[in-house]
Amino acid sequence: MTGDRSRSELLRMTLPNGLRVLLAPWYGTPRVAVTVHYGVGFRVEPPGREGFAHLFEHLMFRGSESLPDGRFYDHVHRLGGTANGSTHQDFTDYYQVVPASALEQALFSEADRMRAPRFTSGSLAEQLSGVEEEIRQATVGRPYGGFPWPLMPEVLYDTFANAHDGYGDVELLRRTTPDDCAEFFDAYYAPANAVLTLVGDFDPEHARGLIEHHFGDIRARPLPPPPDLREPEPAADRWARCSEPGIPAPAVALGYRLPNPEDDLSGYLAHVVLARLLAQRGLADPGWPRPDSSCGFFGLLDARDPDTLVLASLLAPGVTPEQLVAAVNERWDEWAEGGKIADAVDEAVRVLISEHHRQHSDLQTRGRALGRLEVLFGRGELLDELPGLLAKVSPSQVARAARSLRSAHKAVLVIEPAADRIRPRPATAPPHERPGPPAVHRDAVRLARTPAGPRPLPALLRARREPRLEGLSDTVLNSGLRLVTVRDARAPLVEMRLRVPLRTQGWACPDHLELLVHLIGVRTGAARLAQAIGGEFLLSTDGQWLDVTGHAPRARLDDWLNILAGVVAPTVFPQPVVPPPGALTRRGRLPHRTGDDALRRHWLTGAAADGPVDLAELHRSIMSPLGASLVAVGDLDPVSFTAGVEKALLAWWAADLSPPPRLALRGTGDLLALRQGGLTEVHVTLCTVRPPERAGEPARYLATAIFGSYMRSRLVTRIARRGPAAYEAYAGRETFLDTHRAYVRARIPNGLVKDAFDDIRDEARRLAADPPSATEVDLAREFCAAQLLSVFDSPAVLADLLRQTVSSGLEPSWLERLPGLLREVPVADVAGAGAELYGTPHLAGVVLGDIDPGRFVAETGLTVTEVHLDDMAGHR
Template identity: 25%
Template sequence: MRHIFVGLCALAVQSCTWSTAPSLPLPEGVSLLETVVSDDEGLSIPYQKFRLDNGLTVILHPDDSDPLVHVDVTYHVGSAREALGKSGFAHFFEHMMFQGSKHVADEQHFQIVTQSGGDMNGSTNRDRTNYYQTVPANQLEKVLWLESDRMGFLLDAVTQEKFEIQRDTVKNERAQRVDNQPYGLRSERNAEALYPADHPYSWPTIGYVSDLDAVDVNDLKAFFQRWYGPNNAVVTIGGDFDTTEALTWIKQYFGDIPAGPEVSQPQPQPVTLSADRYVTLEDNVHLPLIQMTFPTVYARHEDEAALDVLANILGGGKTSLFYQHLVKPQHAVQAVVSHPCEELACEFQLFALANPATGPALADLQSRIEQIFAVFEQRGVEPDDLARTKMAIRTDSIFGLQSVAGKVSELAHNEVFFGQPDLVQDDLDRYASVTADDVMGVYRRYIKGKAKVVLSIVPQGQSQWAAAPANYVPVRALPDKSEAPPALVATPTPVTFDRTVIPPAGKPPVVTVPDYWQHTLENGIKVIGHYSQETPTVDLVLSLEGGPLLDPIDKAGLASMTALMMNEAIEGMSNEALANELELLGSHISFSAQGRYTQITLSSLRENVLPTLALLERKLFQPAFLAEDFERLKQRMLQAVQQQQKNAGVLASLGRDRLLFGDENRLSLPDSGTFQSLQGITLDDVKRFYQTYYTPAKATVVVVGQMRQSAVIQSLDFLSAWQGEDYVIPPYGVFPSPDTHALYLIDKPDARQVTLRVFRSGPAFDATGPYFQSQLMNFPLGGHFNSRLNQVLREEKGYTYGASSGFVGGKTLGRFEASAEVREDVAAQALQTLMDELRGYASEGPTKAEVDTLQSAFTQARALSYETPYSKLTFLRRIQSYQLAEDFYQQQQRLINTVTPQQLKALAGEMLSADDMMIVVVGNRAAIEEQLQTVGRPVKPLVLSQGQ
């Protein structure tokens, strides 16, 4: 079941009606198809749908609650539209669409959006590609100019050189996200076994490297000509804009683009299997994984909703049968059931990570899963099963209003695939109508006794752990090259006005910092809050300062373990019963321990906040601390720590922290602890930690939502009565003085890439001092896509999928860090290039143009800073944690406005001296050590034991 992100008509829970009567004058060549307005009942998103003469569909959703706009351009083309042997084209074009067009220079799209204070990206899946930007409201015309130019004039700027650079980038992305990740090939192997070789879902969206190597720039151009016309696109805009003005701009910038070839709606292609297919993959993993996949239906099929409910009953959290029969008895570390549905086909997926402590054999795990089916048949569907699903849909719908981007995405998705943007109430209705008989019916129709794909992922050399010997080897279908596809002749887009002129920005929007109130409870707990009426929701964070810093070093992970135990059973109520109560309320409560804090987060619908707070009170003050819960969670944490050792990024972070903080400081160890330290933690340790540190002495509360201050304070009465002794956060030990002239190499023989980390200690967080000013200084170097590091290492050299740098500041400590995942064959060149860029920037500082960009970006980005309750919560928590002055925002703005290149150059020289930088490299030592010796630093091995 996919999440449903929607909005509410106005500020109440209302439904919508539609009308075809025009309510405003339309530009020539623009037709109004429908207007959806608010009614009195139900949930929906108001919008208007238009169509241009060239076939472009336009959906507009005005929302003036925040001074921003979100623009989404979705093309109905994903990897499913690709031809055999040419996989990855849709994703490849997602990259090419950011490389400039006829009237937009190379990288100028990123430059303009960044300088405008916006953010942007694109994404590709099997069925669609979309490009999206969120910008201050006065930048809308500029974004429409950018999007229209790459729709109508992209091929004028596509060159062989750009093609080769982006091909390298895509291959680096695949290496980083797929080949070098534990379980990264899971989806790819499953799809190859589930679908026939010529089925559009049988190949990966990112493509095969062999296919990427085989194509040329002309293949890519032909793909664009076939699928990227306006008649295969939907432009959706949400936010603070004038409809008449927006339509005028859309007609001006998109209206002249000729329609592309006719595009028909693809027909669903669900599949069936005649027998079970067993596939085994030996991978760089610690925990064996089994995935069982049954083919089912397709998106919005009449059985989809019932299959979603079935997936939730079997494996949807702590109330599920998988949790009760696999996770809780410790047969599996994790077990989940889902029903991802796409345009052509859906898959019913059951997967579980085996717990080696109780047995790694996946055949045993498969047998237990099949026993769960028998339990389900005997148990049937209970009333709460249906009630939980219906409440989840309603809650997701209401929370969806919090982001304009979420509403726009939902409108665009539904229009592209179903021709009806607003399907919110329809979704609510179809899930509400699901019965117990429906759920049992789909179980018998698609799961019980049906053929499936069984994928076993096991550690290298452990094929005997597979569920069964492999009996199926996918065979890739090869393209028929006897007949070349007919050449497409694109109709050039006429130029009827000067497209080289960048549209001016409108009047800058007025950005209002969220107002807030403060209160101190009787026992000293400080509360800060903001009243928001945009959605009937409430978010709360209760923070206890100390967190992992309170761990004894030999019991690192104790704070995390205690927080996990607080998520378990309470006195008089099992974990499952507690989870059921929360799901029926549509609420969420979670305890965690990270960095400097233990945090308790709560989210709820306003109507259910009091019963949710009552459950929080019981969780906070009445934990059961059951031995069986402790043993299960301890095993899970131990297995997770061992699995993390397979991740190059984790190893790099461990190496960095060891060099910065040394072996004698808690800071050098992960928040979750080490294998050695976790083994020494007992349930009594947890109980003592709870008694000592779960007190109000260093507690603070932040609340954002549809609750007035008086109501909040009254609802927190149970916290006012909380008593407990104060405690001391231990001081740090002496930090080491590592050899900053060395290069530290962590050997990872199975690495497919090389991880680079260059770092040093830096300033702690502040709002206007060295830390904030260092953030400004770093922006041109590595703080955005067009920064120097990313442009050189990714766009110019093709060494990496991405390179960045930044300052990370906490309450008392901070650091600078630059990082990249690079190709193994260029590890030394990439590191040398990164260091040269640091030296050059430290010596010369930013240019005047770069400072202009950062000033514009930081200033205008304020319009995006406070849109959602979460962003407001983050803002208030920062004020509370760091005791910021009421006018810190104005102080920051003055610094931004007056900073000079000379000031930032001086700061760069102080903060970015290469002699003060430490370097950690993670990779296959045998393959890269000789290379690295050319960098000019002695290469020293850095060995991380399980205790570190």
Template identity: 30%
Template sequence: DAFGEAQRVLPNGLEVYTSRDADTSNVTVQVWYKVGSKDDPAGRSGFAHLFEHLMFKSTRNLPPETFDRLTEDVGGSNNAFTADDTTAYFETVPANHLERMLFAEADRMGSLVVDEPTFVAERDVVKEEYRQRILANPYGRLFGLFVPETIYQDSPYRRPGIGSIEELEASSLDDVRRFHATYYRPDNAYLIVAGNFDQAQLDRWIDQYFTPLKNPTTPIPANNVVEPEPTASRAVTYYAPNVPLPAAVVAWPTVKYADADRAALTVLDGILSTGESSRLYRSLVYDKQIAAQIGSTPDFSQQAGNLSALAIMAQGHTAEEGVAALNEEIAKLRDAPVTAEELSEAKNELVADALRSRETVDDRATALGFALINTGSAAAADDEVAQIQAVTVADVQRVARKYLTPQRQSTITFLAADDANPASVQKMNVGAPVTVADLAPAGPPAVLLPEAERTPLPQPGAEVAPVTPAVADFRLDNGLRVLVAPTDGVPLVSARLSFDAGSSDDPSGKAGIAAMTAALLTQGTKTKTAPEIATQIEQLGASIGAGAGVDFSNVYANAPSNAFPATVALMADLVKNPTFAAEELERQQAQTLDGLRVALSQPAAIAGMTVGRVIYGDAPYGATITQQTVPTITPA
């Protein structure tokens, strides 16, 4: 049991998982409710996400914004997210504040206060989030609305988690209170606590604050839609304003998270699109140079899943070219086995990523939460690496032939709207397995008590001294200062090489040199080509790259400890022997210009690019990389 969690179930049905780690001075508290956007009632899409916002307001004993004060004011953090199948809330605080967080989480589970002004204000916040994420983002409609509604036929996953302006406006305060009464209950949640605590004391606090919470007498509405097998392929073109570059997507329904084929599909996805040695990057971005960006997403949820592959086209290339190139690469996966080297690369990357996602107590608790939501079993989190390692070449070809077939495929092209092709609209009035009538009665509304009547927050306990590594600090003969901080935990090693030069050192009129120099470090040395470098990085399961800040530039590396000697040797080669080849510079310039075309179509990106100029004027800190400065950069 890699997570080392203890499990128990309270009399009210709340499932509790605790994992002690005495090597940290922090603790994380997470509550995962078994309700997500798939449970949004018909005509109320976006409801679970709206409710996530409301959960940060007041309770019977806690005034609004208390969670921020309990976490941020002591150096901690708090947040939440809504997914298809869950809404999760999590806090990380110094360990001596654990009891206060348990009190607060129990109070909002049992006595959330939602009044009309709060409801209207948060609904407006979510509507603005919709405008920013879906409408202002040039590809927001594609990924947030059109892809899921095209892939799925009957599944509630076909509705967007953020909902729609119209259905958000249709909701009422009574709807919200009934939603809370229906789903925010002890027998519909997991409580996860990880970090530095005394187990016996933690158990007493959980019993004290959570055991008194009651469940409503009404059952949780049934929601278990079986997505039907596609009967034919689909091809759809969507249009939207503000699409700077055309996009192509090919997608297939696949399997739910708990399915045995998930591991093979995950490895297939790694071979397809992870890293610069992946098939899609090498073909569409590097060799053919027809795409500015590629990607694929294996999306596995509780009831169903899908895999989609995408290409945002380079300037001057069409979505039809993208579809043809994507189909060509998918056909290769069906028609011939992947190589043993590709399989090994993908596995190494996935295992290393699994380690990276378990570095902190927060990470490990989150991995456990996802496993519980999607499978109901804590063991699924422990089994993930072994399942990836067990995938064979034959498995990859088998799942490609089984799921990624032309007959099951949805093909989506996404283009700029014009007079002849007006913007496509979001599909409305989509059916759902849950209706507002299925929700539990709201019951008497909770109200914030007068201060004198509130149950006071527990006081913090004795501070737990943070454990910091002993740092070795020395210089090499060439003057390079080296700092080494050994840590226990997952077998990963990170390195960062920093240089006292950044974008503020770019020559006048040539903004972008520092950033372009950093980008080119991984694109060729005296003995290795860019594809060879990418292949070696991925064989090692490493992450190696470079970037430029305003005052400094960094080269970074992260790898499993057994691969770190070879990783740092490669890192040194990149720094000491770059070639800055003209053809690689041209590729990077083209990609940068395409990236600017996308950025300049987004209000937030434009504001971010101009704020430096507004504040600093013509001083070096005010320089901004533009479509005019990029072409002026030369290999010299």
């Protein structure tokens, strides 16, 4: 469907004001990614201004001369796009992904805030509140907060620039004024300190013209000197201990200095392979948790020198931090000889190369990575060189990296359970005299005004990029398996998705099914075998389907298919088993999943197994190719891939190709109540059976959006009027058992249950009494048609949505046709579909939480059927 990576090109231009531009055409994608990287991160912050770069990033979204008061998002949200930013050590990036028809609007919005941003006291106060909550969530509001970042730099580094906390102190940040923001902008957000990157299907010459038109008149400004990041090597190991109440086990992180990639890229990449080797192989004692290890706090080549190799692990019971450090040293000693690790290095390199290809076949990720490498190292093209450079990393280079780490002084950060929360002392520096404002400094009021004044937002391009599934093949094999393939050469990989309906036996035994999936994975070693070929194989169930999600290099497709054959083949399991009581809650299953399991059993009239289940028989009953689908998207030939599937799955056959009889469902109008103690929120799924009718599908799609599945929907708008601390709810439709349902899911604080149910009932009544207007439908159709284009952002996303489409009973070409159909559906059809799907105040489904059913009935006036979790697992 999209341009071949081998034909990808990277075009450069530099405007007279110094703005560097990268154009990376990727033909065939219906959306474009626009990113702007500024060469300023939190390592420029002086003492007393910690966290300012991050706060500033938030402020850049709040308004500019032509797009004041948060209007930056108007074109993004209206068209189902995305926009965000992030602050790193040495850069800040801003990125958008929008339909190709909105390319000029995206460029306009970025140019307007590069030219004349607006900083006000009101936006400062608003964003400080948001930043404060973000910091709280990252450092205090979760277990092991701040571990290993931002605590590790304070232990490993000496200089303030490298050691200080990029989040900062909110109380110090409250002293910030709009003029401080204007000063920072003039100093660091000059065009010559920025890189603009475009990725997608656009004409390069047309894009050049748009860029010159919108960015060319932004005034050039001098750049400040770069921060001094020189850092002395540690003279000894450095230990820091902290504590936190409520964590289940101690954790240890080790930090090592990495080679400078600008001076020794091959040495840096050898450390990348070594870190992956440790993450894959773990420590010598197999009973210890496997450490997480990576290069960079935020990712590969994400910062200039100095940067950090980080290793973090929970401690096994009875193991001390000192013993873990000794075990790591033993690993470095063991891997100090290249001959002993040749095979392991080859596998780690294969996995890293596949991951790199897969991640950067995504539109947004590719745009951000190109701009990052350009702003940091002046080499955006390094992105496509990295797979070849990784392939050249030898076992001897990795062994040299292991010897280097073994002899290097490191930082060791320990966090232990304790009654009090204690953290290392933040990095400090001598009193710092802030430099005077830059020569071109303007106050915040003058900064937000230009002589030309506000400019009009450009119109959307009339020509649309309609999505296309190139080389689509859709066939049903003799075995009953449906095979869907799409050629997509953005990466030398193939994404594969197998979906098998669980049928009555699987739907009735959710706990046995979870156990079966676990045992299949263990006995076949599928994940490990796929990793060895540079691929991935994940086996999972959501209670409705058994799913295999994976990928493989194009040269190893047969190997991956053979792994799949081992998973679907009959096998021997232990004697019939009964999962222990309470398994549902102990496994950490999401509350909505638990509720759906309860609904399936109830609708099947309680047909769960009440005693032992033969797992081999359960495997045979659900693992049938009849009704199953295999989707493959990637760099493949459909004919040879189909032959490979038929050969690998030759023994997988449905004995009876006739469709199973329809289920006789009962109790679909009941509202179930499940009490699960300890939850601070009530989880609700309200649903009705609604078998699909293909002729009316576009109308039902828009009706669902209008009722509750996008930001301007009626339900979302009503909830927003209650304030940000209200509750969450959204509408949707999906396959359920052997039929379909329309649903509303909600997550409600315990004190708002009555209000939430009143809201949902009122909006359901209003959908029938006050049908959507033409304007309301037009807004929804514009959003939905544009948002559907995101399906084509990457091969992985496309494979996911094809699996969902096919398993819902639709043709794969539906993804191509639906955006156009949404633009044509009559308003009256949408109104009728809304009344059919959601326009009834009768509420059926399931309510799960720490609830008193009697009180719930008294507050809401609803009738409920109580269900107990242990009963769902087959225990009486």
